[in-house]
Amino acid sequence: MNKAKSADEAVISMLDVAKKAKVQTVWDRFEKQQPQCGFGTLGVCCRICWQGPCRIDPFGNGPEVGVCGANADTIVARNLIRGIAAGTAAHSDHGKHIALTLLEVSKGGAPDYSIKDEAKLMRVAELLEINVEGKDKLEIAKEVAEITIEDFSRQGEGVSCKWLTNTLPKVRVDKLAKLGVIPSNIDAAIAEIMARTHIGTDADPVNLLLGGIKGALADYTGMYLATELSDILFGTPKPVKSSVNLGVIKESAVNIAVHGHNPLLSELVCDAAMAMNEQAKQAGAAEGVNVVGVCCTGNEVLMRRGVPLATNFLSQEMPILTGALDAMVVDVQCIMPSLGKIKECYHTELITTMPTCKIPGATHIEFNTETAIESASKIVKLAIEAYKRRNVTKINIPDVKVTAYAGFSTEAIVEALGMLDPVDPLKPLIDNIVNGNIRGVAVFAGCNNPNVVQDLAFITIAKELAKSNVLMLATGCGAGAFAKAGLMTPEATLNYAGETLKAVLTAIGEANGLGGPLPLILHMGSCVDNTRAISIATALANKLGVDFDKLPVVASAPECMSEKAMAIGTATISLGFPTHLGVIPQVLGSPVVTSVLTSKIKDLTGGYFIVETDPIKAAAKLIEAIDERRAGLGI
Amino acid sequence: MSKQKENYFIYADSEKCLACKSCEIACGLVHSKADLFTAVLEGYSIQPRNQVVQASGITVPMQCRHCEDAPCALVCPTGAISQKNGLVDLNRSLCIGCKGCTMVCPFGSISIKSEGKVSADTRSKRARALKCDLCIGITGEISEANCACINACPTQAISLVDSEEFRKMRMKARVMEMAAAISENEINSL
Secondary structure, X not given: OHHHOEOOHHHHHHHHHHHHOOOOOHHHHHHHOOOOOHHHHHOOEXXXXXXXXXXXXXXXXXXOEOOOOOXXXXXXXXXXXXXXXXXXXXXXXXXXXXXXXXXXXXXXXXXXXXXXXXXXXXXXXXXXXXXXXXXXXXXXXXXXXXXXXXXXXXXOOOOOOHHHHOOOOHHHHHHHHHXXXXXXXXXXXXXXHHHHOOOOOOOOHHHHHHHHHHHHHHHHHHHHHHXXXXXXXXXXXXXXXXXXXXXXXXXXXXXXXXXXXXXXXXXXXXXXXXXXXXXXXXXXXXXXXXXXXXXXXXXXXXXXXXXXXXXXXXXXXXXXXXXXXXXXEEOOOXXXXXXXHHHHHOOOEEEEOEOOEOOOOOEEOOOOHHXXXXXXXXXXXXXXXXXXXXXXXXXXXXXXXXXXXXXXXXXXXXXXXXXXXXXXXXXXXXXXXXXXXXOEEEEEOOOOOOOOOXXXXXXXXXXXXXXXXXXXXXXXXXXXXXXXXXXXXXXXXXXXXXXXXXXXXXXXXXXXXXXXXXXXXXXXXXXXXXXXXXXXXXXXXXXXXXXXXXXXXXXXXXXXXXXXXXXXXXXXXXXXXXXXXXXXXXXXOOHHHHHHHHXXXXXXHOOEEEEOOOHHHHHHHHHHHHHHHHHHHOO | OOOOOOOOEEEEOOOOOOXXXXXXXXXXXXXXOOOHHHHHHOOOEOOOOOEEEEEOOEXXXXXXXXXXXXXXXXXXXXXXXXXXXOEEEEOHHHOOOOOHHHHHOOOOOXXXXXXXXXXXOOOOOOOEEEOOOOOHHHHXXXXXXXXXXXXXXXXXXXXXXXXXXXXXXHHHHHHHHHXXXXXXXXXXXO
């Protein structure tokens, strides 16, 4: 029964614990929502103005237009691009927060933060065409921050977002410019979507979708700068070995889960935890403080510090159910409000930290960059206090823990390749793609979704692609799924990779002194780090002198759920990549929107959505898309 | 001897049902004699007599079928359920909430609930049997125009079936087909 809910062994066992404890989980709530409304499912419900709500009868017996006269195409397109705007807002708000922190650091403020990766700062300065001569690192950091903030504040459409134009192949920038979809200001692109979808504004579904593409490219911009500037402040990830799944929670430690997205918080919690280890021991926790990650914050600290990952999005309630989690600290995005309720049954402290994200039942400790370590210390102190209140009869930590390698930033991958060819690191990758040893590259991203069995589609598709010698990269909760399934290990390469892929990964691994292959799937970070994968594609495209739509590179989001996923997915099809969705997007009520997104857009950008809920069929379609590209290149 | 006539009943086309549950809301509201805003703001207990059910890939609202040999009427110890005026009638004032009818209803369409404003009286839950009454209690007559669920359905998936009319329609349709076949034969034989 529980196997129909999740492919994760630890989650399956915890669902029995939840049932016995009469704790409602996401799966119970999902069941209670059944049947879910067909109008919403099809995207034909409009709640934009108060003449409504309106909905279109997809069977044609009832209304064909809303009160204002908007038909299904207009309604669906408006709903979709509002989702994109929200996703873009979420990602870029995170990015802006980091940019403003970098600016503070450059001015001598934000005392608990510093420039940890000067080399990265210099690379970013070069990317942004900053003249660094005679300037010290703080001056350079200030310019980097200011140029970044300009991407949020520039007025008028004349100048494009720098983080967009400077990170994509020029041919792609030109193609997007011809479509009129390049943003000049991330926040303005979001505002523009909200303005054009107001009652009685844009009614043309195609024009609306172009607005959505502009928003999605603003999302790309926000993601890119968030990742790069985080690397400057916290270090560029390097390959790291860690443990994954609920078994990383230790009975004899004060366990703190960091959950959400932004490293500004989680990095400091890790610092405070280390500093307060002795206090935890004095409170009786023999192993001191044990920080574990959940969701994308988990990926951030896993990438940079090797902090063990407890679980991914859908099973975020489970760490509390172990009865041994003393605090869960959250910042923004993908934090289920249910946590506030569930923690009432346990001793766990739920701590919110951001002014824009409070949860009934949680303790709020506001986090700001001026007093960051002070807040982080307060959080750890609350966790130690909570530890003392533990009810040992409720402790139930599943003995499920696997090894995972993470930390594969673009720099780390290029460095690993450089061991094969120090002069031209990309050459071995390109050669192996050309000779077919690597059939193509697939990037997995996105969420979990209870509409499908947790993690299962990720695992199934990856095993199929591995057999077909496809090189795989992963971010976000997809990366969490693979890590939990043991697919981010050299053993997985030996067990599942096709012969030629195995040979390539082994050659790279051995050149790097690993004594074996690279992991089957490379963990590239949190969901905001999707741009790490795109930066590799840019390097490949530039080197080959082609645009993205020629590369045998595909993307897949088998369990997409959030508005951020809508934005990222739309960005990848706009950049020219075939993008698989394993959950049916809420657009089917509009024939126009459906056909644009799944086929017509191919003529404009080269990318398109492949919607396929069957993982085996999805893998076949992804391989077909890769082969079509290979044929196009004549390889 | 009076003329025999089957009871009316609500029928829903599962192919048209989108599971929006508008019929449930409408049913609950009409029997509570409240509008949506009043019910929400005053915290009314809203109890639909129908429920949208999803199973084996289809979705359809379920409610009382107004059986001709209704097990609920046969087991009711207080005589609250009877055959009357073309439906299985429930006289709630006689009901004591024993749940016998809920156990024998093959459609799971009878619940024992209280509705409307919540009472502070702790001696009784005031819960009594609830089932589809074809909205006869609202207007005193059975008609498609009066059924709240039919009016609320955005895809017109729900209808009120008068078995006699239904049969007539079916028979007429088949006869029309026969007529067409006969005239075609006549043309062919010319």
